[in-house]
Amino acid sequence: MSDRLRYQGFQPLRPGARVAVVAPAGPFERTALEAGLAVLEQRYSVDLAPELFARQRYLAGSDAQRLGQLTAALTDPEIEAVFCARGGYGAMRLLPALETLIPGPKPLVGFSDITALHAWLQRNGLISVHGPVLTQLGKLDTHTHERLFALLEDGAPAAPLRATDTYGPGAAEGPLLGGTLAVLSRLLGTPYLPSLEGAVLLLEDVGEQPYRLDRMWTHLALAGVFRQVRGIVLGAFTACEPRDADYTSAQVLRDLAVETGLPCAAGFPIGHGEHNEPVPLGVRVRLDATARTLTFLHGATG
Secondary structure: OHHHHHHHOOOOOOOOOOOEEEEOOOOHHHHHHHHHHHOOOOEEEEOOOOOOOEEOOOOOHHHHHHHHHHHHHHHHHOEEEEEOOOOOOHHHHHHHHHOOOOOOOOEEEEOHHHHHHHHHHHHHOEOOOOOOOHHOOOOHHHHHHHHHHHHHOOOOOOOOOOOOOEEEEEEEEEEEEEEEEEHHHHHOOOOOOOOOOOEEEEEEEEOOOHOOOOHHHHHHHOOOOHHHEEEEEEEEEEOOOOOOOOHHHHHHHHHHHHHHHEEEEOOOOOOOOOOOOOEEOOOOOEEOOOEEEEOOOOOOEE
16 A cells, blocks of 8 residues: 555645634643634634633643543534644543544644644544644744645645755655654554654654753664654754753754664754644655755645
8 A cells, every 4th residue: 555545634624614622731821822713713613622721730631621622523523623722741641542533534733742643643544734733823924824724725735845954865755754752752662653664754842952862762763763764854853952062952863863874854844943834744745855855745635
């Protein structure tokens, strides 16, 4: 089976479509959420999940509350897309309960801790959207908003993205999989990580010191991930600089990438940085690390 057929696209949205906002992970600031809602409500009819503003320690409510929001939105035939309020932590706690749910081809939008849910969806053969959560959306420029809406509504491939550095020359093609390094590495050895064989691997992160990046990357290496994937796409690694050191996180990542021998380009505007361009996970891409480009070879809609 080809990569093109392996992951099923979702039905394209239309302006005015009914969408849901859920909080499957951490709690959030209401002001930041409202700024994101203002953007989303200009385009769609937005339902806020019941108990959206619940809070339990470092979670947006109990596991049962968060699971209820997510499953209701994913299974409601009137809801055409699901947007996550925030990342943080908590999504992977829901994975065992999601085993019995067979999700349909409906776009889920989010990043950071939502990487766990993306992995679950790709495990079920579905395309999803690594893109801004609601608390980030209002801080991003209109170009990013328009890219997100086009990705959800247009059957055409997403516009290409450019990186800033080549860490390993060459080119590779395959389905784009991955997300936040800290979350993805925690899924190794669990039944919730999709096969990475033949994939182009997306990695980004925030607030991780270089030795932690090295540790998580080495975990992937020891598990054989870099023998399976064809190329590496590095997004933003924000607030990862060591104090009073004579090296940078970029230098550490470059050395780690070189060791894999894979095509790798870094500095794509994806993740926790100033820009977070939405990208479809599961869509076949072409990474030209030498030219520092990422080209999407088909659309996210089915």
